[in-house]
Amino acid sequence: MLLFCLSVEMGSTNSTLSKIPNVEELMQETGFTPAHIVRLYDRFEALDKEKTGHLRPQDFGAINRLAMNPIGDRIIGAFFSPGQETVDFHSFVRILAHFRPADKNRPKDPSMPEPVNNRTSKLKFAFQLYDQDKDGKISRAELLQVLRSMLEMQVTEEQLESIADRTIQEADLDKDDAISFEEFRKSLEKVNIDHKMSIRFLR
Amino acid sequence: MGRKSYRFGQTGPRVPLAHCPKRLRWLPTVQECFRHEVEAKTGSLPTVNVGSKSTNIIGLTAPRRAASVMDVNRGDREKSVAMEDFWAMVLAGLKVWTYLIVALLMVPAMFGFSLGISETYMKILVKMLEWATLRIQTVNKEQQILKSSSFNGLVQRDDGSMEEELGELRRSRPKPPVGGDFTLSDCFYFYRRGIEDIVEDEVTQRFSSEELLSWNLLTRTNIDFQYISLKLTMVWGLGVFIRYCILAPLRIMLASIGLTWLVIGTTAVGFLPNWRLKSWLSEWVHVMCYRICARGLSCTIHYHNKENRPRKGGICVANHTSPIDVVILCNDGCYAMVGQSHGGLMGVLQRSMARSCPHIWFERADMKDRHLVTKRLRDHVNDKTKLPILIFPEGTCINNTSVMMFKKGSFEIGGTIYPVAIKYDPQFGDAFWNSAKYNMVSYLLRMMTSWAIVCNVWYLPAMHQQEGEDAVQFANRVKSVIAHQGGLVDLSWDGGLKRAKVKDTYKEAQQKKYSSMVVGGEEDRSSNGD
Numbered sequence: 014m015l016l017f018c019l020s021v022e023m024g025s026t027n028s029t030l031s032k033i034p035n036v037e038e039l040m041q042e043t044g045f046t047p048a049h050i051v052r053l054y055d056r057f058e059a060l061d062k063e064k065t066g067h068l069r070p071q072d073f074g075a076i077n078r079l080a081m082n083p084i085g086d087r088i089i090g091a092f093f094s095p096g097q098e099t100v101d102f103h104s105f106v107r108i109l110a111h112f113r114p115a116d117k118n119r120p121k122d123p124s125m126p127e128p129v130n131n132r133t134s135k136l137k138f139a140f141q142l143y144d145q146d147k148d149g150k151i152s153r154a155e156l157l158q159v160l161r162s163m164l165e166m167q168v169t170e171e172q173l174e175s176i177a178d179r180t181i182q183e184a185d186l187d188k189d190d191a192i193s194f195e196e197f198r199k200s201l202e203k204v205n206i207d208h209k210m211s212i213r214f215l216r
Numbered sequence: 217m218g219r220k221s222y223r224f225g226q227t228g229p230r231v232p233l234a235h236c237p238k239r240l241r242w243l244p245t246v247q248e249c250f251r252h253e254v255e256a257k258t259g260s261l262p263t264v265n266v267g268s269k270s271t272n273i274i275g276l277t278a279p280r281r282a283a284s285v286m287d288v289n290r291g292d293r294e295k296s297v298a299m300e301d302f303w304a305m306v307l308a309g310l311k312v313w314t315y316l317i318v319a320l321l322m323v324p325a326m327f328g329f330s331l332g333i334s335e336t337y338m339k340i341l342v343k344m345l346e347w348a349t350l351r352i353q354t355v356n357k358e359q360q361i362l363k364s365s366s367f368n369g370l371v372q373r374d375d376g377s378m379e380e381e382l383g384e385l386r387r388s389r390p391k392p393p394v395g396g397d398f399t400l401s402d403c404f405y406f407y408r409r410g411i412e413d414i415v416e417d418e419v420t421q422r423f424s425s426e427e428l429l430s431w432n433l434l435t436r437t438n439i440d441f442q443y444i445s446l447k448l449t450m451v452w453g454l455g456v457f458i459r460y461c462i463l464a465p466l467r468i469m470l471a472s473i474g475l476t477w478l479v480i481g482t483t484a485v486g487f488l489p490n491w492r493l494k495s496w497l498s499e500w501v502h503v504m505c506y507r508i509c510a511r512g513l514s515c516t517i518h519y520h521n522k523e524n525r526p527r528k529g530g531i532c533v534a535n536h537t538s539p540i541d542v543v544i545l546c547n548d549g550c551y552a553m554v555g556q557s558h559g560g561l562m563g564v565l566q567r568s569m570a571r572s573c574p575h576i577w578f579e580r581a582d583m584k585d586r587h588l589v590t591k592r593l594r595d596h597v598n599d600k601t602k603l604p605i606l607i608f609p610e611g612t613c614i615n616n617t618s619v620m621m622f623k624k625g626s627f628e629i630g631g632t633i634y635p636v637a638i639k640y641d642p643q644f645g646d647a648f649w650n651s652a653k654y655n656m657v658s659y660l661l662r663m664m665t666s667w668a669i670v671c672n673v674w675y676l677p678a679m680h681q682q683e684g685e686d687a688v689q690f691a692n693r694v695k696s697v698i699a700h701q702g703g704l705v706d707l708s709w710d711g712g713l714k715r716a717k718v719k720d721t722y723k724e725a726q727q728k729k730y731s732s733m734v735v736g737g738e739e740d741r742s743s744n745g746d
Binding site: 053080081085088142165180184212 | 400406407409412413724726730731
């Protein structure tokens with residue numbers, strides 16, 4: 014009876030942290046605070062309606078505004094490694110960690126691995142969203158795919174092709190009709206990546 | 217010499233001691249009878265030692281065995297006397313307790329006046345919570361980044377529209393003459409929005425409890441509960457004790473009394489044949505029992521604009537936060553309920569309520585047939601002697617920070633709509649029922665162990681469907697009135713989205729918007745150039 018009352022009273026906070034395995038490691042790797050981890054865990058559980066401990070693409074599909082997003086499917090796909098059909102909590106948090114704002118006060122320590130939310134990592138993540146077959150280059154076909162999903166029925170096929178042509182022309186420096194990661198990075202050097210590819214977590 | 221029987225306190229010729237059976241001689245009463253003999257023998261008053269193992273009065277020692285049995289019995293009897301005393305005390309205490317409850321809580325509930333106890337309770341509570349908040353703030357001063365807006369979220373969203381954000385990205389380069397206005401970084405906007413939505417979205421956010429900026433001494437509402445100070449923890453511990461051991465049993469008792477009386481009272485009224493008396497009595501029974509139930513949850517309800525109260529033959533619509541909404545509204549008037557007929561305890565309640573005044577309970581199969589439902593509701597509304605129907609058009613519980621889309625079914629019936637806005641004060645207890653997280657029993661337990669439930673009810677002026685307005689527009693109009701009055705956010709999302717998926721039309725709208733930015737300019741130019 015007492016235990017039941019305590020469980021009603023205490024809600025979920027401290028017990029949630031203990032439920033997550035290797036939570037210390039996760040926090041260090043990603044830089045999220047315990048409060049954030051708890052919130053993300055609650056979110057993970059809310060999405061995992063069948064309580065399997067893993068998320069599948071359908072669970073992401075239940076998020077309404079994501080379904081409205083023209084490249085929503087691609088974003089969902091980024092969570093799943095090739096060949097995997099489920100994503101567990103650790104991978105979920107690791108992917109989301111890409112979108113943390115860069116830690117400005119972090120000392121540059123060459124011995125430690127690159128933090129997952131610095132400019133290069135973010136660019137790599139964005140690059141992978143384009144480069145679906147993971148061959149290190151954004152080919153014309155891949156670019157067309159992205160354009161098609163973003164514009165669907167609003168533009169004609171010729172317009173799509175001309176857009177793709179121009180984009181490759183501008184960015185492709187070694188003229189191999191594809192955009193490599195370096196070329197990608199160069200064409201975006203003026204863009205404030207940290208601002209555009211970060212979400213500000215409160216508290 | 218023959219034995220003569222003797223009696224206590226007998227007057228008359230005394231029987232000599234020798235005639236008294238030996239085994240009784242040590243009883244004090246017997247000894248009293250033979251006092252004169254003893255005095256004569258020893259010349260002093262005998263001292264009686266009740267309960268001693270052996271007595272040496274009159275030179276007699278009680279036979280050992282009898283003494284021990286008698287002694288044990290005496291010890292037992294004392295113990296049992298003590299026990300009886302104890303139980304008598306407990307019973308007396310319970311009696312006093314019950315009388316107190318009846319006098320202080322139930323009688324005012326029945327007759328609708330207030331003794332001011334709850335007001336003082338609330339005042340004390342508010343003072344304590346302010347003190348607790350101050351303690352936390354003084355400790356956390358350097359750490360806390362208090363956002364001034366009461367934002368209920370995990371991420372801070374930029375409120376910039378698609379045009380603004382993408383425009384920023386384009387500013388750094390001139391517009392290309394041909395090939396559309398697309399950059400590789402356009403996607404970033406969509407990625408970010410997508411990830412923000414994965415972490416948190418506007419709709420599902422409404423289905424979890426609202427968070428408070430200050431702590432109200434209930435651990436369940438504080439995500440970042442940390443150890444602040446010993447004093448605060450002690451106060452919290454005291455609060456737990458009070459809530460679980462004093463308030464909760466009291467409230468459970470009151471609630472069960474209230475429900476039992478509801479069943480008995482309405483069944484009794486149901487047997488009456490006389491119509492006018494019957495309806496008056498049934499209203500009185502309903503309101504009385506709901507008042508007792510409200511006391512059972514320590515509800516403090518403030519009603520505003522009572523002149524707009526729903527009248528007979530109308531439909532009352534309100535925003536839905538929890539099953540307690542029914543108790544809140546029925547404390548101030550009688551309504552006809554609409555719902556699915558259940559089995560078990562709820563079924564008993566439903567059937568007895570239906571006996572005294574007409575409610576509308578549907579069988580599960582009937583609910584699918586919309587025409588049948590509408591017809592029954594319409595018949596009820598058209599009969600001007602029947603009570604106003606109470607409907608919650610959202611169809612599900614929302615967390616009381618917003619109002620979601622109203623289902624148009626209730627607005628097609630054609631009666632007068634009386635909107636009511638209900639807003640709970642989250643400071644004292646969170647009334648939202650998260651049906652995914654808690655079932656009914658644990659929800660009620662949480663309710664009964666909160667400090668109190670404080671809410672405001674606003675009655676809004678009656679509304680009718682206007683010419684040329686269809687049911688959906690009418691529903692939206694009523695919804696915005698309710699949201700405005702209650703200070704809630706007016707969302708156009710469907711509450712059913714809690715369980716269902718969004719339509720593709722929304723996605724196309726986003727694509728259209730984006731394409732107008734990429735290609736729209738080009739089309740203008742090409743048409744101008746012709």
